[in-house]
Amino acid sequence: MTTVTTPAGRESQREPAGLPEAPVGHTTGWWAMVLFICTESATFAAALASYFYLRFIGSGPWPPVADSRPSLLVPSVGTAVLVLGCVPMGIAVRAARRPGRLLAWVSLVVTMLTGVAFVVLQIVDYRGEWPDSTLSKDAYGSLFYSITGLHGLHVAVGVLMVAVLVASTSLRRIGGGEAGPVRIVAMYWYFLAVLALAVYGTVYISPYL
């Protein structure tokens, strides 16, 4: 969300009236994303706090006797893939600042694929878990599906954002020095990875502790 160049033909330049030569500082879009991430974090904080609240308010075993512990293989791979997806995203940000768009384009596509892989793996995981614990069997199942599902939905939205970046790069609207939107989406992508770790730790690992 960077802006136009300094208007030419300034006559009077008193006090701090002058514009910097090139735009500096954080853009409004950058700040909006920061705040969006704040409110999203609060949402996940509320959801994860509810998880632990319901776990510790009851005195029985966790997961309850009717359910078994979540299997770890598929979600571990999924989470790892999503977290590693931050690497191509980081490369894309750096590449978009430089002339030439190929590297940015390729790394954005790779990033997008990591997100798609995560969502697919999540569906695979659900198919493995479903008969054992369902959404409506008990609070454990409700928490399991709604928290992971909420996160999966967020990743899907992230994939859509990256897809738009891919399209914009193809059409030469961004990249080649114009990195603002890539930076902003990257922030969200890193946030998704952090969330993935928090959700993984809560929903998959904590029942073993």
Add this chain to the structure above:
Amino acid sequence: MPPTTQPTQPTTPDARPRTSSLRGVLAERASAEAAVGEKLDELWEEEPGLIGFITTVNHKRIGRRYLVTASFFFLLAGVNALIMRAQLGSPDNKLVDPELYNQLFSLHGTAMIFFFATPMNSGFGNFVVPLMIGTRDMAFPRLNALSYWIFLFSGLFMFSSLPLGLAPDGGWFAYVPLTGDKYLPGLNLDFYTLGLLFLAVSSTVGAINLIVTIIKMRAPGMSLNRMPLFVWAILTQSFMLVFALPPLDTANAMLFMDRRFHTRFFVPSDGGDAILWQHLFWLFGHPDVYIIVLPAMGMISSVIPTFSGRPILAYPFVVLATIATGIISFGVWVHHMFAVGLSDVSLSFFAAATLTISLPAGIQMFAWLGTLWRGRIVLSTAMLYAVGFLVAFTLGGVTGVMFAVVPFDQQVTDSYFVVAHFHYVLFGGAVLPILAGLFYWWPKITGRMTNARAGLWSFGLVFGGFNLTFFPMHIAGLLGMPRRIYTYQPGLGWTVWNVLSTVGAFVLAAGLLLTLGLFVHSLVRGERAPDDPWGANTLEWATGSPPKDYNFPVIPTVHSGNPLWDGRTLPSMVEHRHDPGRTLTEEHKTLRTSELDSRVEAVMTMPEETALPLLVAVLLTSMFVALLVSAYVAAGIIAGFMAVAVTWWLWHRPEVEPG
């Protein structure tokens, strides 16, 4: 060319320069308009007529709409209240049956809190903030239009439940298990959960927009320590919304799923827990009191200095108190749950935390009193309402501190004493300041003055009616009258207090109607307002009344916390009137400045008007209607369309495609 006028006397912050401003157009603005007004007019003018109506992104039009729409919802919720008061006016009354009464108080409470008080503040924020900080629009004008449309549609969604006989009927805080599908089947509570989730989209987007506007768009020189207190209040309130809405949304989403998909979040027999709802709700609910009251206090901090003719006393302390209130309010929610049966430790902790929150409120109170003490007071209608607020809020605060004492709270919980308390806080602490703000900014918003004598009547009736309505409720409550009962038997000693209260409610209604009439009269017949009718200290009064589409012909350099009184900020508009970096006449543009000290960073291109926000809001509305009637597939498809619309929107950013 030298500036056309310079205040002659050297101005110290303690002396308000009496310039020609109190009559016609400010000389400085006239000179700036003469230089660039015409060019800017062309650039900033919006489409006229119906097209303009649905496509506008101008913060002033949107702000006005917020104010009108929220007032309309106030009227509807007020009618609910009048029906309740009529029902309670005599014992064993049969005007409404218990089912309808349940719907009336639930919808009244929900609507007053969510669809009146909060958006009314957003309306002021929208209209006033960009003017106060010296910029030309909000940071995201199209998002601004979106939050308005969503607010409107979610309000209509919520209120449409009443004529259908399906209004929420589980109280405004909708405690489970009562509100689960077992005890309250039917769509009533689905209107509640979905309506609030729907509205939350608007509030979140609006809050983010206001925060970014405030931190990135202040006129050069308006460092944080010169920012008006109203802007501080809106900033704090918006941050609170960003963090307080998520727990409410989480709770509502869980309740919706419990009711529709049989999840088990709140079902104790299957590992859920009913108290979880209360924690999540009040984690939002207590901050919400300040989400409503802080901007109202900010309005008071605008009105009192102007009509005392001196800057606010102890500005830094008031700022700190505002922020402290915002932060502490997240740590006291359990005081709404003292009667639930939690552990003594947590009760003591939260009781102590609750007591601390009266400290920042006290600081603000003393700052206002001190300002009045040292000032030359002008008793305008706005000022009358501000003083009324001081009285009412003190009373509400006193009963509030009483609740922090756990045994007392357990004694009066769920009685009319509580109803009396929160109406003193909410009506006294929000509606009275909102009226003060309306009378104060009315000339700026509409370009017309209001009649001062009628204002006296308005204040007298509203303030008298307010006290007559709500004071007797304290006594009825102490005599044991529970809240949320649709009728009561004679001979309990409650009748007289209820009669007084009902009479008061009708006096109050008369006062509010008179106020409405007064405003309408002003619109039709009112005297034309000058730029700065009150001799105020903040930047919004340096624009026209009503302001031009571009607000400021020349973006000024701010030299102090009281820019209109410092004798340098206004002349800066004249100085810079040929500086393209301040007039920005080639395109639809405004300045972007640094977060802390407002140094110029860049020129921002602002978007043109568009119907996209309306389209997205309509799609969102249909999605919520689909969810309401259990058409989940349709809801999913609509969500897909929405994703396309939003992508299209982001694709056409003004920076990429100017003009």
